[in-house]
Amino acid sequence: MTDGVVERVRPRDRILETARDMFHKHGIRGVGIDAITEAAGTNKMTLYRHFESKDDLIIECLRATACSANAMWEKFEAENPGDKLAQLHAWVRMAADCLMSDRRGCDMANAAIELSEADHPARQVIKELKEAQRERLVSLCRDAGIGQAELLADTLSLLLEGARVSLQSVGAEGPSAQFVRMAEGLITSFRAR
Amino acid sequence: MTDGVVERVRPRDRILETARDMFHKHGIRGVGIDAITEAAGTNKMTLYRHFESKDDLIIECLRATACSANAMWEKFEAENPGDKLAQLHAWVRMAADCLMSDRRGCDMANAAIELSEADHPARQVIKELKEAQRERLVSLCRDAGIGQAELLADTLSLLLEGARVSLQSVGAEGPSAQFVRMAEGLITSFRAR
DNA sequence: CTCTAAAGTTACAGACCGGTAACACCCTAG
DNA sequence: CTAGGGTGTTACCGGTCTGTAACTTTAGAG
Incomplete structure (x- = not known):
């Protein structure tokens, strides 16, 4: 082998x-x-x-998805080494591409909604992976010299999460169409503070 | 009878x-x-x-939910007659209450995610009802004297949608905890333009 | 009281689900 | 060549799901 x-x-x-x-x-x-x-x-x-079971398979799928996401973060660093602000803009661009090329949103968020049982084994995994992603975005904002890094990162997070959901319920012509404008406007606004 | x-x-x-x-x-x-x-x-x-069927029941449930939402809009007007800006702040407060008192988010968004078939009969209903709610929020922002009313309304929409989803995947201590700060900050920012 | 329409009861059809058992096969490491 | 682990095949279990048929009971209108 x-x-x-x-x-x-x-x-x-x-x-x-x-x-x-x-x-x-x-x-x-x-x-x-x-x-x-x-x-x-x-x-x-x-x-x-x-x-072991379908639940086990689900969890492994989520881990694999998180792994793919991590690869994207490394690509940001590789393509804009050291330039954290450029990496933040790359994040926005990546998110926008994601919104345009796929109508089914975030696997983890979707799973959290589908697996409504509060004690489902996948829930803990989802929470951990999402928290890790949040931490990455916060760090990126902080290293990009943003003052209120946590607040910007969380706002961008919610915007993307919302855009992915809105895409599924209202469609591509809905509020999610303005995602880039919103995100870039926020970054500009936070940089000015 | x-x-x-x-x-x-x-x-x-x-x-x-x-x-x-x-x-x-x-x-x-x-x-x-x-x-x-x-x-x-x-x-x-x-x-x-x-x-007629479970699908029919689902659709009727969604319509009933939309009806409840409409009742809330009327409450905004009744409690702050004519004062559109106060109604907008009331909307933010209502959204925040919703986030704190319930961990399962928006029925329509959840349904859109669960009913993944692109041609499911409920999808059209969800889209219509969500578009109506969007229109209401846009009107409220416009009548409150906000310049870029559509953009603010859509941003607030995505923020709330994202907060509701984040609540389910990351939990109450996640980004959704900052919803009010984000929303109020945005309103202030848009009013200053 | 009577008649009728709505509601309850029981049983069932047909499909699908997650998960397991027993066994046949094939490919490769030694 | 041979042994053995990974893989494929078939059949099956018990449970759940949506939806229907046929029949009985109940409650209110006249």
């Missing part, structure tokens, strides 16, 4: 990738195990050999 | 009210017809005599 050469994608990764995509598109409660395994070109037994 | 005196609550209304409450607390896909009828003190047949 770990041959190094080409190496077909292992079932576990295929399942994880397929599940992420289907959970994102149709919601967690809207996709069954059978549908996932079939789309992943495998079967139910193999899935349950790699994941 | 329509006796005028006391009159027990009719099954249809009991079902509607119970369904609204349960959909809100546990999500649409998380509540079954049996659970609703049992909690409403009635039975499945009676439900299906009053509502």
Whole structure:
């Protein structure tokens, strides 16, 4: 194993990738195990050999999503090394691209809404991952020299979260269309203080 | 019928009210017809005599929610007749109360996320009702003498929507805790332009 | 009181769900 | 070649879901 050469994608990764995509598109409660395994070109037994339960699979999907998000943060730093303000603008641009290219919003927020049970095992994971993202944005704002860094970061967070939800309920012509203007205006306003 | 005196609550209304409450607390896909009828003190047949299907019931629940929201707008006008700026501040206060007293957010937004099928019959209803609410807030901002009324209204909309979602994913100590500060700051800022 | 419409009861259909058991297969490391 | 772990196949369990049929009971209008 770990041959190094080409190496077909292992079932576990295929399942994880397929599940992420289907959970994102149709919601967690809207996709069954059978549908996932079939789309992943495998079967139910193999899935349950790699994941304890559907809940476990859900959690792994969320972790994978957080991992992708982290990769984006590293891209900000790589493309604008040291220039934290430029990275903040890059964050806004990335968020806007996200809003335009995808109508189904944030997987974690959607999961938090779908998994309404207060003690669902995924809830704790969602909270942790969201808090980590919040901390990153706060740090970015602070390092960009913004005075009220926490307040700006939280405002931008809520704006994006709201835009992603509004996109799903009102559509692309709704309030979310103004996201960039709002975000850039806020940054300008906070910089002037 | 329509006796005028006391009159027990009719099954249809009991079902509607119970369904609204349960959909809100546990999500649409998380509540079954049996659970609703049992909690409403009635039975499945009676439900299906009053509502064509679960989807129909969902839509009626959303309409009822929108109706409650309208009642709140009228309260704003009644308590601050003519004073549109005071009504805008009342809106902020109401939103904040909503955030503190309830952790499950907006029924329409939650429904839009849960009902991921792009052609679900409830989606059109959600869009219409959300657009109506947007129009009300825009009008309020305009009548309050705000220059860029649309932009302020849309920003406040997204902030509230985001706060409601963030409340569910990060919790009450997250960014949503700063909602009032953000909203009031925005109003002040827009008034100064 | 009687007649009728609304509401309750029971049973069921048909589909889907998450999860498991038992067994056959194949591919590769040794 | 061989042994064994990962994978595929089939069948199944018990539960839940929306929705319907047929029948009985109740309550209010005249």
